[in-house]
Amino acid sequence: MIDPAAPVLDIRSVGKTYPGGVEAVREVSLTLERGQLLALTGESGCGKTTLLKLINRLEDASGGLILYEGEDVASLDPVQLRRRIGWVMQGDGLFPHLTVLENVAIIPRLLDWNPERTRSRVADLLDMVGLPSAEYAERYPVELSGGQRQRVGFARALAGEPDLILMDEPFSALDPITRDGLQQEFRALQADLGFSAVMVTHDMAEALIMADQIAVMQDGAILQQGTPVELLQSPASDYVSGLLETPRRQMRAIRELGA
Amino acid sequence: MNANLAERLAELPHLLSAHVILSMAALGCGIAVSVPLGILAAQRPGLSAVTLNIASVIQTIPGLALLALMVPLLGGMIGFWPAFLALLLYSLLPILRNTIVGLQGIEPQIREAARGIGMTRGQSLRQVELPLALPVIVAGLRTATVWVVGAATLATPVGAASLGNYIFAGLQTRNWLSVIFGCLFAAGLAIVLDQAIRWLEVAARDRRRGLAIGVGVFLALLITVSVMPRFVTFQGETANLSRVEASAAPGIAGETVVVGAKSYTEQYILASLMQRQLEAAGARVERLDNLGSTIAFDAVRTGEIDVYVDFTGTIWATVMNRPEPIERHRMFTEMSAWLWEEHGIMTLGRLGYENAYGFAMRRDRAAELEADSLDDLAPIADELEIGGDPEVFARAEWTATRDAYGLGAMRTRTMDATFMYTAVRDRQVDLITAYTTDGRIAAFDLAVLDDPLSVLPPYDAIILLSPQAAQRPGLADALAPLIGAIDEMMMREANRQVDMDGQTPAQAAAWLDAGISE
Numbered sequence: 021m022i023d024p025a026a027p028v029l030d031i032r033s034v035g036k037t038y039p040g041g042v043e044a045v046r047e048v049s050l051t052l053e054r055g056q057l058l059a060l061t062g063e064s065g066c067g068k069t070t071l072l073k074l075i076n077r078l079e080d081a082s083g084g085l086i087l088y089e090g091e092d093v094a095s096l097d098p099v100q101l102r103r104r105i106g107w108v109m110q111g112d113g114l115f116p117h118l119t120v121l122e123n124v125a126i127i128p129r130l131l132d133w134n135p136e137r138t139r140s141r142v143a144d145l146l147d148m149v150g151l152p153s154a155e156y157a158e159r160y161p162v163e164l165s166g167g168q169r170q171r172v173g174f175a176r177a178l179a180g181e182p183d184l185i186l187m188d189e190p191f192s193a194l195d196p197i198t199r200d201g202l203q204q205e206f207r208a209l210q211a212d213l214g215f216s217a218v219m220v221t222h223d224m225a226e227a228l229i230m231a232d233q234i235a236v237m238q239d240g241a242i243l244q245q246g247t248p249v250e251l252l253q254s255p256a257s258d259y260v261s262g263l264l265e266t267p268r269r270q271m272r273a274i275r276e277l278g279a
Numbered sequence: 280m281n282a283n284l285a286e287r288l289a290e291l292p293h294l295l296s297a298h299v300i301l302s303m304a305a306l307g308c309g310i311a312v313s314v315p316l317g318i319l320a321a322q323r324p325g326l327s328a329v330t331l332n333i334a335s336v337i338q339t340i341p342g343l344a345l346l347a348l349m350v351p352l353l354g355g356m357i358g359f360w361p362a363f364l365a366l367l368l369y370s371l372l373p374i375l376r377n378t379i380v381g382l383q384g385i386e387p388q389i390r391e392a393a394r395g396i397g398m399t400r401g402q403s404l405r406q407v408e409l410p411l412a413l414p415v416i417v418a419g420l421r422t423a424t425v426w427v428v429g430a431a432t433l434a435t436p437v438g439a440a441s442l443g444n445y446i447f448a449g450l451q452t453r454n455w456l457s458v459i460f461g462c463l464f465a466a467g468l469a470i471v472l473d474q475a476i477r478w479l480e481v482a483a484r485d486r487r488r489g490l491a492i493g494v495g496v497f498l499a500l501l502i503t504v505s506v507m508p509r510f511v512t513f514q515g516e517t518a519n520l521s522r523v524e525a526s527a528a529p530g531i532a533g534e535t536v537v538v539g540a541k542s543y544t545e546q547y548i549l550a551s552l553m554q555r556q557l558e559a560a561g562a563r564v565e566r567l568d569n570l571g572s573t574i575a576f577d578a579v580r581t582g583e584i585d586v587y588v589d590f591t592g593t594i595w596a597t598v599m600n601r602p603e604p605i606e607r608h609r610m611f612t613e614m615s616a617w618l619w620e621e622h623g624i625m626t627l628g629r630l631g632y633e634n635a636y637g638f639a640m641r642r643d644r645a646a647e648l649e650a651d652s653l654d655d656l657a658p659i660a661d662e663l664e665i666g667g668d669p670e671v672f673a674r675a676e677w678t679a680t681r682d683a684y685g686l687g688a689m690r691t692r693t694m695d696a697t698f699m700y701t702a703v704r705d706r707q708v709d710l711i712t713a714y715t716t717d718g719r720i721a722a723f724d725l726a727v728l729d730d731p732l733s734v735l736p737p738y739d740a741i742i743l744l745s746p747q748a749a750q751r752p753g754l755a756d757a758l759a760p761l762i763g764a765i766d767e768m769m770m771r772e773a774n775r776q777v778d779m780d781g782q783t784p785a786q787a788a789a790w791l792d793a794g795i796s797e
Binding site: 078099130 | 392393395396398402
């Protein structure tokens with residue numbers, strides 16, 4: 021049914037205007053190929069998080085078309101749609117009254133999987149994110165470190181076997197060392213499982229390191245879309261070069277220390 | 280064990296179970312109303328402001344007044360329902376407020392996570408928001424529990440049995456053991472229920488199924504044990520009845536008769552006396568004690584009670600609203616005719632004694648002021664303070680007396696009838712509105728002032744039967760021996776036995792009964 025060659029996500033001329041006339045997203049068109057990671061980046065208030073929420077209908081678009089696996093999301097039941105798409109939040113968004121196991125098992129339960137399938141899926145995922153279930157399944161979020169909580173967040177988003185996950189600043193609350201490790205692990209996980217992902221980040225270095233495609237946004241519109249290499253080689257505007265300047269300067273500074 | 284303690288203990292199963300049923304029913308329904316309302320209101324700021332304001336206003340009404348107000352609002356109905364409704368209203372605010380506060384206090388991020396992963400509104404509420412708000416909601420529930428169990432003691436004056444019966448009756452008959460009994464058991468019940476809820480919360484939080492089941496079984500047992508006595512005693516009494524049936528007069532044996540009493544010693548004694556007569560005729564008697572003065576009349580009018588004792592002067596002034604007193608036999612005749620025609624209430628007859636309002640003073644104080652009659656007080660009225668029970672200064676008799684003798688300058692002080700007599704004895708007030716049959720007039724050597732203008736109406740004690748009871752000749756037959764059988768000396772002595780000697784009303788009633796049979 022799903023065409024493996026077709027894009028997972030096809031966004032065409034989508035806009036979002038809030039009551040009162042504020043245009044958060046204007047005429048955005050994007051595609052996401054299977055197995056790829058798309059980073060939405062730009063300064064605070066540029067519309068990147070709103071665009072992310074239009075995809076799983078936490079917000080409804082005012083115009084344009086969003087096709088997920090070829091289906092118009094506006095024609096789907098929003099609750100059913102969200103169960104098919106993983107969701108990772110800034111911080112972790114875990115439920116503090118549920119154990120690690122229960123947090124991860126939520127979506128399989130919402131999807132009415134049988135207990136056996138749920139159990140093995142949760143155990144596999146916890147192993148994959150480096151939290152062996154024998155040790156971590158019965159713990160509560162408050163008993164975990166920030167990095168461990170974010171891993172549980174990934175496991176929860178992946179539990180329902182989605183082919184797309186949406187992430188809003190997933191690494192921003194972590195310390196730099198944890199962040200670096202987790203970024204690498206996430207890419208490894210994606211390579212293993214083959215899902216596609218859209219990640220919102222304000223950190224251009226993170227986008228350059230992780231993403232296959234980067235879309236730079238300003239005032240609700242996309243300024244430039246391309247691979248990290250394309251962006252670095254030919255930034256479309258001064259604004260884009262400005263954003264790239266920070267990671268470049270850091271790289272130069274480190275190199276000059278004389279390695 | 281002394282008789283007082285034994286009698287208090289004998290009442291405990293009935294009163295405690297009534298108290299448990301009343302407060303748990305009110306709390307249960309309070310939760311059923313306020314939790315859903317709180318959930319609705321938490322999402323709508325306008326609605327939450329309105330509901331919280333209404334609940335706050337209800338909360339500011341004193342408990343006793345809220346309970347009393349339910350009687351006229353329910354068309355004169357007394358007993359369980361007005362008490363239940365008032366307590367239910369009373370329980371709303373803490374549960375409602377904490378449900379709203381608990382749900383609104385959840386981080387928006389958590390709610391967004393629930394929505395983002397594909398929970399419906401209902402799933403988010405049940406699986407995420409309510410569990411997280413639970414500690415706050417439970418705190419409100421515990422507050423409501425303590426309030427309701429405490430306020431349920433105020434159900435006594437509207438005719439619902441509760442541990443308050445101990446407190447109200449004890450206060451009226453100077454039976455402090457009874458008052459303490461009521462307080463201790465009410466406080467104990469509040470603590471037990473509060474702790475049970477706390478353990479339920481701990482069980483829910485730590486998911487200790489065994490603990491939850493344990494507490495659940497305990498609460499279920501408490502309810503079962505509370506509801507059970509009603510059936511057990513009923514069967515026991517039915518068995519007794521079949522034995523007496525053969526010898527009893529036909530028409531009343533095996534039937535239930537509800538005897539009412541207002542909240543003072545003399546009423547308890549007379550209710551016990553009527554109970555003896557009715558039980559001797561084979562009837563099963565239920566008592567509704569400690570009714571407010573007008574609530575007792577409402578109760579006989581609507582048939583909630585079958586019989587009680589009131590006074591001609593009281594009906595005349597308070598119910599018929601006739602301010603001018605008339606000659607006592609004419610008053611009795613006119614009043615009986617009026618009650619029958621207006622309400623179908625039958626005046627069975629006069630017990631024989633008169634219990635009037637009288638103005639009583641210490642004998643030495645009266646001599647000092649050279650006062651023999653109310654006339655003598657007018658010139659010095661501004662120097663005097665008069666004590667009276669809660670209703671007397673609102674009654675026509677007081678305003679008529681005050682105006683007739685020019686006592687308007689006198690300061691009035693309201694207190695419970697129990698404390699009036701010691702207050703005048705200890706010179707805390709100059710005079711009191713006493714009841715002329717009270718044993719303490721003689722015991723404290725008080726002088727009753729003359730009423731030369733005959734402003735105070737006569738107060739003949741009368742037995743009133745509800746319209747339904749009036750259709751049961753057997754009931755009138757059983758009570759007939761009491762008519763004209765009790766004079767003032769006997770009544771005063773019976774009152775004295777309870778108020779001064781610490782006898783129970785039932786013992787005093789037995790003494791009266793023996794006197795009547797002679």
